[in-house]
Amino acid sequence: MINFIKNLAASFVPIKLITKSYNPIILYHSIGLNSKFRDNIDHINLEILQTQLKTIQKFWKFIPIDEYVDVKNKKGLASLTIDDGYKNIIDEALEVFEYLKIPITIFVNSSTFKGKIFWRDKVRYLIDNNKVDEFINNSNLFEKKHLNKFYSISKNPIYNSIEVENEIDQFILRENLKMNNRYEFCFDNKDYLIKHPLISYGNHTANHYVLSSLTKEQQYDEIIECKNFIDTIDINKSKVFSIPFGGNNSFNSDTLLNLDDLNYKTILKSTNDLDSIFSTNEINRFMPKTYKIENTLKKMYLKKLLKG
Ligand SMILES: [Zn+2]
Incomplete structure (x- = not known):
């Protein structure tokens, strides 16, 4: 019943109101032709992708995440990030990003390129x-x-x-x-790292461990291994760091010290939350899963209002 009331209330929120204070920073993982990819994985198909992006484009302008971080006045801006480096991003979804002219940043785990199983x-x-x-x-x-x-x-x-x-x-x-x-769906060779005007690549650590579970030195190794790998390749690179798992408990003060040492000043989280137009070095992302992305935006907004 409470959910029903919340959904009903959310449906009355005008999107224009959301745009005054918040931006949608999208996080995708697997995107492809199939509507069902595999169990336990956040996957969406290309029709849902197009619908979601066109809806966002009605109210916000997509820019690369690095530009988003740098720009002072963030009002009216959106950004699209993709974690883990599924092959279908390049093989199947890229044509949609090209068609809609939307820049993307893919955050990879360098160990997958060695054929290591996640x-x-x-x-x-x-x-x-x-x-x-x-x-x-x-x-x-x-x-x-x-x-x-x-x-x-x-x-x-x-x-x-x-x-x-x-x-x-x-x-x-x-x-x-x-x-x-059955488990080899992520980038496993450098052919997936392409120099493309709409694509940049970023650091998502070597092995996608829970950073807050590791010692400070182990965390450092995880971050620098992926950084060194990306640095050797002639592609557009992101200076933003995407926290594996992305929760507020997935990283700690050691993580931030290590990142600062390696010159990463901004982190991306996956909190299923809107990002404030005043955000600075921690950015909230959400994972839209259905055609009804407007509802998702409205519900996130209402949740923020109710939290005060
Ligand atoms: Zn990830």
């Missing part, structure tokens, strides 16, 4: 193949009570992501399990 996919593999029970029996980190919430608990900052991945690797090796190529 550690979250290893977690998904254990879940999909009913191996979590067995894994937990042999784990020094996790307990029986975590069985049914393994996906979320395994990315809780209290568990060092490197240790989590090591334990899973040992289990996979010991049990002689074979992960098939």
Whole structure:
């Protein structure tokens, strides 16, 4: 009932009111021809993409995230960011960005270029193949009570992501399990890094670990490894850093010190929130999932109003 009232109230919010104080900074992951890509992944198809972007374009102007960060008067501006580097962004979605002339910034994980399997996919593999029970029996980190919430608990900052991945690797090796190529959807070679007027690339760390779960030195290694990789390639580069997982608990003061050392002055979060026209070095992003992006914008706005 409360939700019904909230939705009804939100429907009366004029978008023009939102544009006075807030901007939509979009975060996408996988975008492609299929309407269903795979489970547990934020994916949208090209029709939804076009609808969402055209709606935003009616009220805001898309500019690259680095320009957005630099510009003083942010009113009326939007930006489009894409995390994790799914191949379908280049292979399938790029033509939509070209058609609508919308600049994008893709934040990559450098380890995928070495053919390394994303550690979250290893977690998904254990879940999909009913191996979590067995894994937990042999784990020094996790307990029986975590069985049914393994996906979320395994990315809780209290568990060092490197240790989590090591334990899973040992289990996979010991049990002689074979992960098939069902899990290889992210950029795995430099051909996906193209010099294109609408595309820039940014740092999303080497391995997409939960930074706040790591030591300060481990975090530094994660950030500089991806930076060094990007720096060697002749592409448009972003000076903005996208926090893996993007929650307020996904990074800590060590992260910010490391980033400052490496000359990253602005971070992107994924808080499912609008960005203030006065935002400075932390930018809120949201993940629009349906055709009804206007509703999503209105609901986020109302939530802000109610929070005060
Ligand atoms: Zn990510």
